[in-house]
Amino acid sequence: MARQRAPDPSATPMLEVRDLAKYFDVSKPWLARLIERSPRQILKAVDGLAFDINKGQTFSLVGESGCGKSTVAKLVVGLHAPSRGVIRFEGRDVADAQSRADSAALRRRWQMIFQDPYASLNPRWRVRDIIAEPIRVFGLVKSRREQEDMVAGLLRQVGLSPADGEKYPHEFSGGQRQRISIARALSSNPEFLVCDEPTSALDVSVQAQILNLMKDLQREFGLTYLFISHNLAVVYHLSDKIGVMYLGRLCEVAGAKDLFARPQHPYTRLLLETIPDLEMTGREREPVAGEVPNPINPPSGCAFHPRCPFANERCRSEVPMPTESAGHIVACHAAEEGRLPDATYTPPKQPVAS
Amino acid sequence: MALLEVEDLRVEFPTRRGALLALDGVSLEINEGEVLGVVGESGAGKSLTGSAIIGLLEPPGRVTGGQIRLEGHRIDDLSYEEMRAIRGKKIGAIFQDPLTSLNPLYTVGRQLVETIRVHLALSLEEARGLAIELLGEVGIPAPERRIDSYPHEFSGGMRQRVVIALALCANPRLIIADEPTTALDVSIQAQIIALLKKLCREHKTAVMLITHDMGVIAETADRVAVMYAGRVAEIGPVKRVVKHPKHPYTVGLMGAIPMVGHDVERLTQIEGAMPRLNEIPAGCSFNPRCPKVFDRCRVERPELMPAGRDAEAACWQFDKEARRG
Structure with a gap:
């Protein structure tokens, strides 16, 4: 069972990602820019991501559409070249594998499963x-x-x-x-599979079959997964560690249980709030106002500040850096300053089938 | 009397190799102001049921049996023109993709005003005023400006909010919402569901909420109908169906949903897949996948029957109970 396997602290992680960034140039054509005097436009799809994945474990990235999670998947398998940053596979920089044979030997060891x-x-x-x-x-x-x-x-x-x-x-x-x-x-x-929303096009009963299959294969072959999804319940079921993404940045990284038990970042709390309640407690959910802003022109400071109930001046001007405490990484000024109220998420229980 | 009664509805698609029976005896009722969830996997016939009710079946699909009654009057045998008068006025519709349900060439205001004036006798200014009011009601900021967008x-x-405003503009008795939140992100999904719930409560509009997402149903619906292979497998109050499912298919479906806080190594797995329309097995259509199958299931087809208190399921294991009760 993947969840019970104790991680060996001395071993290097299977995958290390440091300061990973991918910028896309979405400017108008040169002539149009010249005539309209419009500047270049850069879309920062992924900006300064860092995470580790240990061997035999499942790391999940969650976030809404446009947060850059699929771009991360493509960067990791080499379908996009990073604009900045390092991807290390078993301690070795992937960009170093220059010769054809060298990179083929490396590429054999990871594969990707696509959404559709x-x-x-x-x-x-x-x-x-x-x-x-x-x-x-x-x-x-x-x-x-x-x-x-x-x-x-x-x-x-x-x-x-x-x-x-x-x-x-x-x-x-x-x-x-x-x-x-x-x-x-x-x-x-x-040894390493990148799964980009592998079940989101499927019906629930089929999704259950595929998720079970993925777990069986992981147990059998000791596979390591990078799992990309927008479905928090699926992520909870499958992951050892979860990273929450918002507009190209990681706002929170923590162990799966820990993240759901003690969500820190206000965006994580928002996401947990949106999980439909199958326990039928009749809890009226408080839908959070606002939508994901345009990533071409993201808000200043912390990108989440326009939707955040705890935002102040500092959040509007300064980008929060990830800080770690007890294995729980959060990028939030409010959390750092201890301005956040405690939030304990009590998950709804499984309905009892008669 | 129920607002909408669907009785033994059959929809066929004629093909060269014989007719495919896509809906085979669907019966359900929706009461005034009630939210009925219709849940099922792709191909179960939930969207078809919705299209048949609103008279928008894609040809060559056609209703070949049963009745659909709105406020006691049959609407399944109306002419195209007669149906047009009901559509929008008495039954509104919200579809999955808000981009395709709006005309990209007209401003949302023009589309709203046009719809309002088809159904209500209002002047242009009055209709525009109502349109602005509706846009405000569905939560579009600065509606007097956004109406010309x-x-x-x-x-x-926001587009889905406009579509909801369109569906509500003639104050219909019933709204058919076909996967209204499937194309949206989770945080937006929660907003739209809350909005739909609030508006329908205020306007006392009944809703037939078609979705594959049991979570959406659990949060929104009063009653739920679970569909499988063109038939209703189980129908009942949503709380009862979610917590104590009766039909083996519903039991499997509920166990297959991964849930936060529920630590299981494996999810319940229903083996196999829903049969294709041309190979629906004899007897109960679920019998090849059913863990509780017995001889009778392979021969005789079960109709909905009482299965305990306020529960109805189409499953033979409840037959004895039905006779005793």
């Missing part, structure tokens, strides 16, 4: 070819026969039958397609 |  199982599988390939692609690319097997055995084994592992390899993606339901994506991700024997 | 100038949450 309809868009991430090539509709013109048979499932067995889709799954075998990483095996072929990384040259993991010697013969065709060995490759077929491996694909059959992978299909069985994700709960499909080896005969399904002959079919095309359109013959499968959403949940089955996500199983195919998982089989493909596992085919290069990775 | 185009839909693209609003954010997703």
Whole structure:
């Protein structure tokens, strides 16, 4: 069980991210800028992120759309080049792997599962070819026969039958397609999986199947997950550690239980407040006013200050830096100065099925 | 008498290989001012039920059986023009994607004024005044200025507020809300649900809230109908269904929802998937996935039957109870 495994403090974390940033240039074309005398526009999708993921654990990033969580996923697997910052995989800077063989050896060890199982599988390939692609690319097997055995084994592992390899993606339901994506991700024997909202396109009963499968695979192969989601209940169920993102920055990082038991950052508290109450206590939720601001032109100081009930002058002018106490990292002036009222979140209990 | 009664509704899609029965005997009632949640997974037929009620079934889909009655009068056999007079006036609609339910070429004010004047005998100025009032009521800041904005100038949450204003503008008796918050972020979702709840309470409007999200239902609905493969599997007061589900499908569904504070290593798993329309099994459509299946389930199809106090479920395990009671 992942949650019970004690982290070894002497070991280097599987993944270390330091001061990671990604800026996108979203300016108008050069000529239009010249005519309108408009300046360049930079979208800071991710700005100064730092976190560690220990081996065999699940680290989750949560946040609303546009907070930059998917950009982080793409940065980590190398689909985007960072504008600034370091990503270290087992203590080694990923950017150092320059030669082709070197970077291939590194890339084999991590894989990604995407959100939309309809868009991430090539509709013109048979499932067995889709799954075998990483095996072929990384040259993991010697013969065709060995490759077929491996694909059959992978299909069985994700709960499909080896005969399904002959079919095309359109013959499968959403949940089955996500199983195919998982089989493909596992085919290069990775140690680290980046999962970008893998269940948000699925129905709850199918989501339960996929989440169970992911937990089983983690236990079996000791996989490490970076899990991206907007669903707090899913994140609670799956994670060891959670990072809450808002407008490209981490506002709070803590152990899963700790974060839900003692939320510090006002944005985390807001998010917890939005979890629908299945216990039916009749609690009237206080919906928080305001929306996520435009990331091209974020508010000054702490980006959350326009929606924050505890904001003061300092929050409007100064960007809060993350500070750590007892393994709980918070980037908030109010928390640092002890201005926040205590918040203990009492989670609704599971309804009892008769 | 209930505001809306749906009785044994059947919707078919004719195809070359025979008709597909998408809704097979759906029966439900919505009372005045009540919020009925309709929950189910994709393909269960919840949106189709909504479209059939409002008369917006996509052809070639058509109603082939049953009745839909609004305030005691049948509305399923009305002509297109007659239905148009009811749509918007007596039954409003809110759809999932606020961007596609608004016309991008007209200001929101023009769309509101047009809708208001179709249904209510008001002058242009009066209609505009009402439109501004409605926009204020749904929480659009500075409505007298924003009324002349185009839909693209609003954010997703604000657009959904405009759509709610549109649905409410003729003061309908019933609103069909089809996944009104699915496209929105969690914090915005909470705002929209609170708004919808408040407005419907104030206007005494009944709502049929169609969603796949049990959390939204639990917070909003008075009663809930759980749909599976084109039929109602269970119907009852929301508190009872959430806390003490009766139908094995509902039991599985509730256990499959991950919950904060509930530490389980594995979630309850319903094996398999919902059958396709052309391969719905004989007997109870849930029988191949049901943990409590017995012989009768494979042969005979259960109708909704009493399953304990204020509970109705379409499951044979409650049959004995029904006879005794």
